[in-house]
Amino acid sequence: MLTPCAHALDARVVAQLKRLNPVDQLEQRCDIEGMERLSADKVISYTFSRPTRSPVRLQADGAVFRRKGEWYRLSYDCVTRPDNLTITSFKFHVGSKIPREEWSKLSLYP
Secondary structure, eight states: OBOOOOOOOOHHHHHHHHTSOHHHHHHHHHHHHHHHHHTOSEEESOSSSOOEEETTEEEEEEEEEEETTEEEEEEEEEEEOTTSSSEEEEEEEEEEEOOGGGTGGGTOOO
16 A cells, blocks of 8 residues: 655654664654554564665565554555655555464564
8 A cells, every 4th residue: 555654753753763773763764654654553574574675765574563452464665765764655565463372472462
């Protein structure tokens, strides 16, 4: 699914992101974008597989997100400007709900 980019980040979040190294900054910014678009309280990019990345792009085919106390599979492709703060493209696909009995082996929590 391709949708317009979410609202701008507030100054506090920008300040925190700027303190991270570029790799972590990209991953956190993309996870925040996913949380906003999915109305999720958590996105993890690496649960089922490691994401692939370039300086401005993160492809997370093995991601997950939590919404309303349930975990779901997720894949996303996130592109930022060189500052890693401004999203230029965010495509995602929501997968199946993850059964509770699998949470502990995946290090997921309620």
